[in-house]
Amino acid sequence: MPDHERNASSSRGSERGIEEGGYAVRLYPLDESEEIRLLDLWRAVWSGKWLVVLASFALAVLAVLASFLITPEYRSQAVLSPVGSSSGGGLAALAGQFGGLASLAGLNLGAEDNVAESIAILKSRALTERFIRERNLLPVIFHDDWDAGKNAWDVDPDDVPTLARGVERFDKSIRTVNQDVETGLVNLSVDWIDPVLARDWAQGLIAEVNADMRGRAIDQSKRNIEFLKGQLEATDAVELRTAVFSVMESEMKNAMMAAVRTDFAFEVIDPPVVPEKPAWPNRILLAVVGFFLGGMIGVLVVLMRRPKAGTA
Helix, strand or coil: CHHHHHHHHHHHHHHHHHHHCCCCCCCCCCHHHHCCHHHHHHHHHHEEEEEHHHHHHHHHHHHHHCCCCCCCCEEEEEEEECCCCCHHHCCCHHHCCCCCHHHHHCCCCCCCCCCHHHHHHCHHHHHHHHHHHHHHHHHHHHHHEECCCCCCEEHHHEEEEECCHHHHHHHHHEEEEEEECCCEEEEEEECCCCCCHHHHHHHHHHHHHHHHHHHHHHHHHHHHHHHHHHHHHHCCCHHHHHHHHHHHHHHHHCCCCHCCCCCCEEEEECCCCCCCCCCCCCCCHHHHHHHHHHHHHHHHHHHHHCCCHHHH
């Protein structure tokens, strides 16, 4: 049998076997003219290696020099331990004994944790607005638009920064709040061009959220006590009056603890300090990025300059 017939028969047998198996495979011959010659590309890059190295170092130096034109920002950080409501008094111990009365009164006698509420308030728009307004921080946050000599805004009336814009910038660019899932500790960061102000703002935010949560707890205890007083006047049952007195005692203890406890929402583990070195720009990072970006540009230039196939 001639070779071409044998090959054709073999090809048909293979095709039948493939069809019987339920698969269809089609093979295309490789076109050598379209093949990427990696070795040729490597030789081209190697021949222009000094251009690649020069571009890498040049861009790295330019990135470092450009970093000196960027206004440095400093980061003051604090590590906080959230204080749960269960640590504030003896209500949790009364949960089992007087749960029914508490449910009727709308009181929370469980050991429910206020961690989520404390973090939410620390991030909240209401606290940020109050913080900016009470400290008159809009001229500081938008210092490029403020004329300190005239003590007035140096922009058109329509472009004067509003409190809403100040809150948005403070939330996106200045304050950062993160919680470690494993330890539960909260990290508060404040980034600003003045290291002293960064420290002061971090301290102020901690004091603000503690005062806010403390005030809420005191107001809640007062409302609870007023309700319980009404329950005392409305009943003569000895058992119920004893239960109400016990709950009232715990609520009064809670109010007293809240009034004297400074770290009501967050206990400061690592207080914020005045940073000595800026957090941004990171010149080492910029140099590394510039070096690799310069190398990529150098490689592209070398490949674009190499002679094409078929040219002398």
